[in-house]
Amino acid sequence: MPLSDLDSRAARGEDKVSTVKLHAVQYVIALIVLILMTGLWRLQVLGASNYRVLAEANRVRKVPILAPRGKIFDREGRLLVDNYSSVAAYLLREQMQNPETDLPMISVGLNIPIEQLQYTLRKYKLAPKYQPIPLKQDITPDEQAFIEAHRNELPELETIEEQRRLYPRDGFASHLIGYVGEVSEQMLNQERYALYSPGDVVGKSGVEQSYDALLRGVDGSRDVIVNSHGRELGRLGEELAKPGQDIRLTIDLDLQMAAEKALEGKNGAIVAMDPHTGEILAMVSRPNFDPNQFAVRLTRNYWNQLLTDPEHPLLNKAIQAQLAPGSTFKIIMSVAGLEEGTAQDLKVNCTGGADFYGHFFKCDARHGGVNIYNAIPLSCDIFYYTLAQKLGIDTIAKYATELGLSQRTGIDLPEEASGTMPSTKWKMKNFHDKWYAGETISVGIGQGAVAATPIQMARALSGVASGGALVRPHVLSMDQIPESMRQAYVEAFPGSGEKKVSMRAENWQIISDAMAETMNTGTASLAHLDGVDFAGKTGTAQVMSHDALARSGGGKKTQPNAWFVGMVPRRNPDIVVAALIENGEWGKYSAKLAAQVITAFIDKQRKKDNNLRVAEVKPKPTEETPAKPEQKPEQAPSAAVPEKPRSISGAGN
Incomplete structure (x- = not known):
């Protein structure tokens, strides 16, 4: 093509196609640059804080x-x-x-x-x-x-x-103290543990559980x-x-050690309480467990061993063992009989047994003439069978309930049991059947459907001996709980708490005097303590009927449970002790265990009295060594001077 023709075509604008392409490429490039700049701006400006956090996470x-x-x-x-x-x-x-x-x-x-x-x-x-x-x-x-x-x-x-938990060796006070462990999935679903996370360590029993919020x-x-x-x-x-x-805690280490030693090698429980305040001075349950095994990582073998043990070592029997209280229930029967005006003039002739409603009921001995004054020391079943027949089940249940049976005491430990006190209403509700008069006879001596815990019996006894004043037992000193949390803790452990039971003075004095005689000439004379105003009541509770016992062929597990509740002094006591030996045969053996705890308490009080006397002795000035006003006689350091204890009638010095 001649050159002149190309020039003419260019002159006519035929190269505009190339210019459009060029502009299009320029626009695409500009758009790409804009997109990149926008992305960079988002990364550098809008996302700066977010990526800064991510970057920190990679190195911090x-x-x-x-x-x-x-x-x-x-x-x-x-x-x-x-x-x-x-x-x-x-x-x-x-x-x-x-x-x-x-x-x-x-x-x-x-x-x-x-x-x-x-x-x-x-x-x-x-x-x-x-x-x-x-x-x-x-x-x-x-x-x-x-x-x-x-x-x-x-x-x-x-x-x-x-920091890991270090508990006392050999399961010392294990049920009272409890143990810690990793919070479970079931616990995380509870409102109480809403702020906890998987892997957190929490209290799982005893004081560790009750006061986890303070300890954690x-x-x-x-x-x-x-x-x-x-x-x-x-x-x-x-x-x-x-x-x-x-x-x-309110626990006294010296009394705890005495109780632990007393119950060594036996199955059961001991609880000691200050009836004036409700402070638990000692609490032991056997068999026990080693909480140190829980503090790190519980082995499957040890856990299975605890679960399959027929003696239930994880059960705190002081507050969870619901058993027939046997003759210790006669204290409550005496209250009911005296307050109703029935027992004062009741006299029976015990010949070793008697017929009630067509059935023969045995007594452990031939006591002869028995009245309210010697019925407790002799622990005569015939007297209380007769009294139960005259009172009726609903009257008995009324007084037993007022004294705290069939309801929790409100002690600040988890999973306290409530026990059982039968009545006509109770049987209809639970068995849809009426109550038969013959069933009342066994209830009169704390058998049948009656079931109580050692802490309930200790509290009931202290209420009777204190003229009807019942306190709420507790194991933590109240000044340890912040004021703002106290009501919440009271509500967390529901129970009958502090209450006053109407009781005429002459009636509870008759009962406490009779309990004192029990320790001198009665069923607990083996546990008598010279010079100590020690009062108490034994209980021997059958675990099966006489017929079933005859068919069983005997054995340790067929022996009755041995109970005892005692106090010092007999009126307005300073300490009350309940002791239970499962399959312990006779209540007098439990009385000897309680006496060991009482002895430790008395010895400690006497030592305090002696220390106080020494601290209070001040040397008199003489002419040779006149006293200087600015100087004080030597005395024990203030921390070593204990608070003066309450008197113990007849305790001696």
Whole structure:
């Protein structure tokens, strides 16, 4: 084509197509640049704070600082429960890259079955991923060394220092103190544990459970700088943990030791209480368990051993054993008979047994003439069979209920049992049947459907001996609970609490005098204490009928339960003790156990009296050594001068 033709076509604008393409490319490039700039702006400006947090997370790790639980002391400030330093292994899921490869190595290094590791991961599946998962408490130095040596391969493993519970040895006061453990899934569903997280350690029984909110404390945390392998490079700061509150119990260590020793080798319970205040001075249940086994990681074997033990070592028999109280119930029968005006003139001739409603009921001996004044020391069944027949079941139930049976006492320990007091209404409600008069006879001696706990019987006795004043038992000194929380704790442990039962003075004095005679010439004379105004009542409660006993062929488990409730002094007592030996045969044996606790109490009171006398002696000035006004005579330090105790009638010095 001639050159002139090309020039002419260019002149006509035929190259405009190329210009449009050029402009289009320019617009596309501009759009791409705009998109990139917009994205960059979003990253640099709008998302700056978010990515800054993510970046910090890659190099800063928040390590929890676990708060130590408060220590537990006895009433005189002697340590019962302490803590010890420990190291635990935790798993940081954010750092775990390959679970299939890492878990077998962790299993070998920490001596944890791989099935257990897999279960733990499933258990915490729904928990926030940043939350450390506890793998093993109280790890050994070898296991710590394993974690340190494998920081590069296993950056998800972390060690955390914490305080673990240290309980007394040999299960001392185990039911009273309780134990701690990891919060369960069932507990997390309860409103009380709404603020807890999986892996938290909580009280699971006894004082540990009742006062967990005081003992627990508040966890802190520490921010540490780590590299890509999780190795700590430095620290940015920390929020210190707030330790839990130390608490002081009403328990007297000396009396607790005496009660523990008395019940050693037996199954049952002993509880000692101050009837003026409701303070529990000692509480023992046998068989017991070792709470230290729960403080780290409970083994399946030990747990199965506790669950399958026929003697129920996890049961606090002082507040949960619901058993027929036997002849200790005759105290309540005496109250009912005297208050109703029936027992004052009642006289029976005990020949070893009698017929009631066509059935023959035995007595343990031939007592001859019996009245209200010697019925308690002799523990004559015939007298109380007759009294029960005259009173009727509903009158008996009325007084028993007023004195706290068939209802919780309100003691500040978990899962207190309420017991049973039968009546016509009770039987119709539970068995849809009427009450037969013949059933009342056995109730008169604390058998039949009657069931009570040792703490109920101790409280009922103290109420009778104090003229009808019943108190709420408690194991924590009330000044340890913040004022704002006291009402909540009272409501958390429902029961009959403090109350006043109407009782004529001459009636409860007759009963307390008769109980004092029980310790001199009656059924508990083996537990008599010279010079001590000791009053009490034995109880021998059958665990099966005479016919069933004859068919059983005998054996330890067929022996009656042995009960005793006693007090010092006989009126307005300073201490009341209830003792139960399961299958202990006779109540006089339980009386001897209670006497050991009473002896420890008396010895301690006498020692305090002697110390007070020494502290109060002031040397008189003489002419040779005149006293200087500015100087004081020597005396014991104020901390060593105990508060003057209440008098103990007849206790001597």
